[in-house]
Amino acid sequence: MEDQTKRAGFISIVGAPNVGKSTLINRLVGTKVSIVSPKVQTTRTRVLGIRMEGATQVIFVDNPGIFAPRRRLDRAMVAATWSGAEDADEILLLIDCTRGIDGDTRSILVRLREAGRKAYLALNKIDLVKKPRLLELSQDLNEFGLFDETFMISAETGDGVDELIGVLASRLPVGEWLFPEDQLSDMPSRLLAAEITREKLYLQLRQELPYAATVETDVWTNQDDGSVRIEQTLYVERPTQKAIVLGKRGKQIKALGAAARQELEEIFEKRIHLFLFVKVRGKWGDDPERYRDWGLDFNA
Ligand code: GDP
Ligand code: MG
Numbered sequence: 001m002e003d004q005t006k007r008a009g010f011i012s013i014v015g016a017p018n019v020g021k022s023t024l025i026n027r028l029v030g031t032k033v034s035i036v037s038p039k040v041q042t043t044r045t046r047v048l049g050i051r052m053e054g055a056t057q058v059i060f061v062d063n064p065g066i067f068a069p070r071r072r073l074d075r076a077m078v079a080a081t082w083s084g085a086e087d088a089d090e091i092l093l094l095i096d097c098t099r100g101i102d103g104d105t106r107s108i109l110v111r112l113r114e115a116g117r118k119a120y121l122a123l124n125k126i127d128l129v130k131k132p133r134l135l136e137l138s139q140d141l142n143e144f145g146l147f148d149e150t151f152m153i154s155a156e157t158g159d160g161v162d163e164l165i166g167v168l169a170s171r172l173p174v175g176e177w178l179f180p181e182d183q184l185s186d187m188p189s190r191l192l193a194a195e196i197t198r199e200k201l202y203l204q205l206r207q208e209l210p211y212a213a214t215v216e217t218d219v220w221t222n223q224d225d226g227s228v229r230i231e232q233t234l235y236v237e238r239p240t241q242k243a244i245v246l247g248k249r250g251k252q253i254k255a256l257g258a259a260a261r262q263e264l265e266e267i268f269e270k271r272i273h274l275f276l277f278v279k280v281r282g283k284w285g286d287d288p289e290r291y292r293d294w295g296l297d298f299n300a
Pocket of ligand 1 (some may be wrong): 015016017018019020021022023024124125126127128153154155156157
């Protein structure tokens, strides 16, 4: 007989770029599974974050933001987001309440309505706005008639997050857990390690860094002394970009490596030896191979 106390299910977190989806998932999971940055478009693939809430296994799907796609890569990301959202048990729409209902958000609302899906609404970044503005925004959004419930949260401070997860967990279907109880993510260590380095790249280079930079883990070796040797290649599109990533006398890449290594050691709780290489690889945005690696559809 099925165990009536256990529940499990998927919650897809959707929203415009930069509203705080990755920050929220990391907070819910309690460790970093998705990279966060002040720059838009840092989440390229869907990330599953997993949390046990009592006897309920809550599986979050983090998404690249939903926005009007221009390039092939953008189209693939948006398509992946929607197919993920439509398969999920629950949809949580996250709004940046400092931005209100902008074009990106409006197009998500339209799409939800077309799909005939109900969703939960969370107004994020409440640490940045005043109460009256918040209530006004909540009212405006609820006029769309799409939301079962509205939450006001700060993914950054954690305000309101426990209440949100409590409600979402209680609505998931009764059923067996889908992952081992102690698993936090379905992201392979190699991919997560590459994402961490990519995040440092964004954080340290900001404006100078090409949107097209990517990182791959080539070697992951668990060594006898308990440490891990990781070799990664940072791919850029042009020699000038390579020079920026390396920096004068390799200063920049050293700083990158130091920051990435520190975080990798915290996440994997192991000593890490990290080796970074930079290569020029033109136009990877049109390479079907990369899309497969990320689980994206090249022809979206
Ligand atoms: P995503 O693109 O939706 O995944 O957004 P991220 O999680 O990468 O966050 C985008 C930016 O918003 C980052 O700089 C976060 O630190 C910031 N952020 C996220 N949540 C909050 C919040 O509740 N309050 C504040 N003040 N900043 C937040
Ligand atoms: Mg993100």
